[in-house]
Amino acid sequence: GENVEQHPSTLSVQEGDSAVIKCTYSDSASNYFPWYKQELGKGPQLIIDIRSNVGEKKDQRIAVTLNKTAKHFSLHITETQPEDSAVYFCAASVPSFGAGTTVTVRA
């Protein structure tokens, strides 16, 4: 089955700086890579996704890049704000999820 590894497990950034989370996957047949944000007491919510025929996708301050050759993909959050503080999960051809990254944005 698919194995997804996610790094780092925790990330603390100053407000306004960028945050980058990286994931690798094992199954070359995977072709769908969503990212989820989980706030305290809530379920994970989809924030952006990318499919294997696209190398990069952007939605306002959030972008995702995909390198199928290397089997890794990344989430980039620019101009971070306190409301970006949450746990972020990557996934490859759901439901194979990474272990999560706790992002803390310091005011």
Add this chain to the structure above:
Amino acid sequence: DAGVIQSPRHEVTEMGQEVTLRCKPISGHNSLFWYRQTMMRGLELLIYFNNNVPIDDSGMPEDRFSAKMPNASFSTLKIQPSEPRDSAVYFCASSLERRGVQPQHFGDGTRLSIL
């Protein structure tokens, strides 16, 4: 649109009791997933239904766990008998079409505590 609805939001019960968790998926979604989330193990897929039929239950930890989907708008996850190590947050999620290529929509979970 209403999202995925789970009930109860919190459940506290004593070891040995039967626990039933409920889920109403988004209307029109034909795939449903049950997950368990713990600090130690993260998000674990327990079982996946497609068109009300269980497709993959390899994540169900033991025979004490069972899941049903009697119709397209309702699913249950049952633990009998419950044990303290079953304490976790249980999520239900639904999606359009088949597993792996469509985003999942999660409910807000049931926080289960077994004393």
